[in-house]
Amino acid sequence: MTILDKIIAQKKIEVEQLLASDVKFPGREITRPSLYKSLRTAKQLQVISEMKRASPSKGLIAEGANPVRQAAAYYEAGAACISVLTDKEFFQGSFDDLAAVADTVPIPLLCKDFMIHEIQIDQAKSAGASVILLIVAALDDQTLGRLYTYANSLGLDVLVEVHNVEELQRALAIDAAIIGVNNRDLHTFEVDLAQTELIAKEFPFDEERVLISESGIWNAEDAERAAKAGASAVLVGESLMRSDSVKEALRALQVEKPVNRL
Template sequence: MTTILDKILEKKKDQIEEMLKENLQKKNIQITRPSLFEVMYQNNHLQVISEIKRASPSKGLIAEGVNPSEQATAYYQAGAACISVLTDTPFFKGTFSDLEEVAQTVPIPILCKDFVIHPIQIDYAKNAGSSVVLLIVAALSEEELAKLYSYAKDQGLEVLMEVHDVEELKRALQLDAKLIGVNNRDLRTFEVDLARTEEIASIFPFHEERVLISESGIWTSEDASKVAGYGASGVLVGESLMRSGDIKNAISSLQVKRGVIAK
């Protein structure tokens, strides 16, 4: 049975073919943004990665006409620790132009959120000003994951490695990943369950210098308190912020004290 992730990855191959034809001229960008790991690791309150998300396969159009620069400014002024920019076009309506616009607007860490399966995507991310790239364990073989992780690190980028279950966490730890995100959304079915964070947190090596980030399904301060109680240092939030009429209060409500579980 073909899953949503399968469809996305198949379409991604077509996008990569076009990217390879364009003969990207690499820019000599010296990244001077703060380290996302350090921002997450040293803070006593839950940190928010605020996402610019125009659309998704499960929800359709969310904010197709959003101005990336204005949204990024609002996120930054509201205290976001990092801004995530979706650059997948067919399913999420994002572009590397969105990423570049955001990178030129704010000084905090910038995450390129995409389904990375080829080094050229990492080149494009860095060229656009990203300081962090996402690697999804479920989308890659062990060999592919290792090669892309090494390549991104060699480019001076941080890597947020996304897992969904215990086996994927083990693969991430084998590569000594420092930033590990738990996607509460199953990319095969797109169903969301915060129990994914609880499951991963139960065996996460918090005694080592690693950061756990809970992704997807975070809407309220109760959700934030729940994952903070599990041990998460941060949350990645897109749809709820894109639909929010008050970004400052929405982000503030998620910046709960770490280690406090909602009653």
């Protein structure tokens, strides 16, 4: 089993528990700006900053990190969006973290989790998310399309994550507007920014979609490489969580977007 297989198996258990408990998540009005609109109009590469204590590949990154302090630092440094990992088993996150961040910052807020059922989307929105993540590799086409439509019906932006050109085509088939390229290989967990460049060559930039490069962004050179490929934003977790100066680290990534792409 891959790490993703193990995570999805755990998510199925969590979803069954939620459904069995007949829990109801109260609706919450979205008052945050649209991530899609902000990325479409920005002149500089935007930074989606992640609250991340741990990961299966790296282990502990920032044990005991305070989500409110981290989110406030990201916001003050100019983050376009804050991503909060809500998976407990593998990433030491929680929906309490998401709710706490939602009460702290007014910018777009991404619930970073492994969504396989509508009830998780309800939970994310109720906790304050304005964006959710759908991972193409974790879902069949029918479920992917159904969850995408459901999230849109709630007024949520959806970041659809792909790992290769085949998954890009599946994301385009559901008319995804925000597509993220995870530069981490799900089988080897090695990271290579060439993934963004490879997928960018097949990306329909003329269709008013936005491309985000995820994982492996450590410095301005990495950011410039992603921007040159056509990315509107980078999603950055580990390097910011480990940084001594969030403001300096984040602002170094806000490079100018070139007019010409690869």
